[in-house]
Amino acid sequence: MGGGETRPPIVVVWRLEQSMEPSVASRAQPAATDSGGGLDLRSRPRLGEGIIQALLWMCAAVSILTTIGIVYVLVHEAWAFFSADGASIGAFLTGTTWAPQIGAFGILPLLNATIGTSLVAMLVALPLGLGASIFLSEYASPRARAVLKPLLEILAGVPTVVYGYFALIFVTPRLQELFGKDVVQVYNVASAGLVMGIMILPLVASMSEDALNAVPQSLRQASYGLGATRLETALRVVVPAALSGIIAAFIVAVSRAVGETMIVALAAGAGPNLSFNPFEAAETMTGHIARISGGDVSYGSIQYDSIFAIGLTLFVMTLLLNIGSGLIVRRFREVYE
Amino acid sequence: MILPTPPEARSTGQLPEGAAAQRFVAGRQMIGRVWHSTFLTALLIGILALATLLTTVVNDAFGYVAVQAKVDPATLSDRPLEQLTKDELITILQANISRGLYRRFDRDKPFSERTQQEVLALIQERVTAVEIVRAFGLWESLTQRATIDAEVQREFPGAKLEFRSWLNGRFITNPMASAAADSGVRNAILGSLWMIALTMLFAFPIGIGAAVYLEEYATKNRLNNLIETNINNLAGVPSIIYGMLGLAIFVRGIEYYTSGAFLGISDTNGRTIISASLTMALLILPLLIINAREAIRAVPQSLRQASYGLGATKWQTVWHHVLPNAMPGILTGTILGMSRAMGETAPLIVVGASTFIVTDPTGPFSKFTALPIQIYNWTQQPGEQFRDVAAAAILVLLILLLTLNTSAILLRNYYRRSSS
DSSP: OOHHHHHHHHHHHHHHHHHOHHHHHHHHHHHHHHHTSSOOOSOOOOHHHHHHHHHHHHHHHHHHHHHHHHHHHHHHHHHHHHTSTTOOHHHHHHOSOEEGGGTEEOOHHHHHHHHHHHHHHHHHHHHHHHHHHHIIIIIOOHHHHHHHHHHHHHHHHSOHHHHHHHIIIIIHHHHHHHHOTTTSOSSOHHHHHHHHHHHHHHHHHHHHHHHHHTSOHHHHHHHHHTTOOHHHHIIIIIHHHTHHHHHHHHHHHHHHHHHOOHHHHHHTOSSOOOOOOTTSOOOOHHHHHHHHHHTTOOTTSHHHHHHHHHHHHHHHHHHHHHHHHHHHHHHHOOOOO | OOSOOOHHHHHHSOOOOHHHHHHHHHHHHHHHHHHHHHHHHHHHHHHHHHHHHHHHHHHHHEEEEEEEOSSOHHHHOSSOGGGSOHHHHHHHHHHHSOHHHHHHHHHHSOTTTSOHHHHHHHHIIIIIOOEEEEEOOHHHHHHOHHHHHHHHHHHOTTOEEEEEESSSHHHHHSOOOSSGGGOOOHHHHHHHHHHHHHHHHHHHHHHHHHHHIIIIIOOSSHHHHHHHHHHHHHTTSOHHHHHHHHIIIIIIITHHHHTSGGGTOOSOOSOSHHHHHHHHHHHHHHHHHHHHHHHHHTSOHHHHHHHHHTTOOHHHHIIIIIHHHHHHHHHHHHHHHHHHHHHOOHHHHHHTOOSSOOSOOOSTTSOOOOHHHHHHHHHHSSSHHHHHHHHHHHHHHHHHHHHHHHHHHHHHHHHHHHHO
16 A cells, blocks of 8 residues: 555656646535545545444354354253262263163263274275375366366265265165175164265265365475376375375364264264164264154153264364364475465 | 286396287276276266166066956946036935035035035945055066966956056156055255255355355465365265254254244244254354355456555455356355255254155245155155155155256356356
């Protein structure tokens, strides 16, 4: 806002004085009489502009209010739960049974199922997503990319309840055919996890691909110049250079898997079960919240409050994962140029 | 280690020569080709999964059904029932139901006042009682007609086989019903549309306002930094958490307003369309803001400078130049947000959409159901017929989403053409 902006007006005035003196004089006259000599070009405070800016600020502040609301609601109700009889933070975090009817509130069975489904999902989504992203960014011709990438994006746009249907109607019967009906239960962790992996695959693929694409072309050219093959360039030069972005994608994917609800609500089973067998039914944290709040639990009962304690745990987990991924990107990003 | 390094090079610092070098290079290229196809396979598995998913849905939504009637209509009369007169139909009805039941029907509405259609409907409901006893998938129906015929003959001797599209006109226009074959999605579609409309009403102006503030007005200070980080973190919060926020604040906290009690509506609690819409609006706001900011950032700086140069104020610049130019991007982001809200299920379950409801939503303060809720509900039910109804509902949802996304693309192209 310095000298650059003051110069043009002077030029204009000079030109006007030179060429069109009469008209300028007549036009400048009223202004001159208003302010009593010379044009007043100082910016005036404008009430309307101020109000608009305040309104816009309030729009942006809605996001802060949302966060405050989430934290307040979860902590407030969870507090009510922890201060009730028979429920303490210690028992909540270390208890191995979740049975509200006998007053046992130990989150471990639910947490175990959440970790189980997420683990299966990651085993599917990470290798496939990374492979797909390397193919798209390092191997695919522009034409192949233009066809394949949108197809993958359709996968990301399918509502999760449809994935839940797919897990229960298609994947579980196939698992039962493969391993036997007495081994694989109708509701099971493996089926929910597999389908969740498919759901997360496009997320991992597109975030990793962004990271790979951000690696400057000169690095690849240098590698080819030294005689490396395409694969060697991809795995030894491009992937290490984009590692922070890829890891961030993985963490975001984990956070998505932990918070996913509909697939596990439909396919993983209803009933807390502390088991490490992926073919058994086990209810996850999100699945439990959905089942209890969808039913007729009366407000203020200990069971109603308990889902907020689970929600708080879930919120803290996903928040830490998301913050972690942001930190990794900022801290370990390789900056070229 | 997947990438070979020649052992000689490692130990002596020398590269192989002659035939050894050629073998080495050929080996590296071989491995390169193997991994090339591995990466391609990873991508194809994803696409294959998409294809399988769609095939499963289509397979369940169409196919043969075995229809069984308690009494075969052909035994009641030698002409088709539809062609009989009202009196003939009444005679048939009297002959086939108990006298007490007949009298009760007569008391409800005298038979002299009923039309031929209504009597026919009564016969279909009470006498013939046609029901679907078995449903088959599309693939079976097309390839194994003979096996299906034999199975139906064996298990349901009186049943007739007919091809049924579960996605049909009556499915769209019927409300929810307890029998799968009579169920429809009318009130679910209406509920979804009401909810989406209200959601956008809240989220669109706030989202754009926040994006404009952050891009055009905000200076680099702590508070604005906080808002920015906060929006990014909110985008990563699981949707079910938003549902819990909605349950505690909108459904319970301000129930007086969200139930419509302040307008004198007293037959509902806080589990209304407006509660769900407010929750959804908060859920898609981060998405809208992030997309709108990108669109605003893409507007060239020269446009703003030209506007300021002509003496426009900040808001005049934003309103007349920045927003119109950013509109295609903003609208695309908005439609993406709409399709997200359309498919979200978890927050609706927590906020308390009704799973069984036969009336249409009448306004923001009525109870409601939505398409994804119905899909969830039907998928949970035991029995292959509910599975097929769920598949038909999924097709409806996917078609709606496809329409939304196609319109987003068309809109963007249209704007792009008219602005250049």
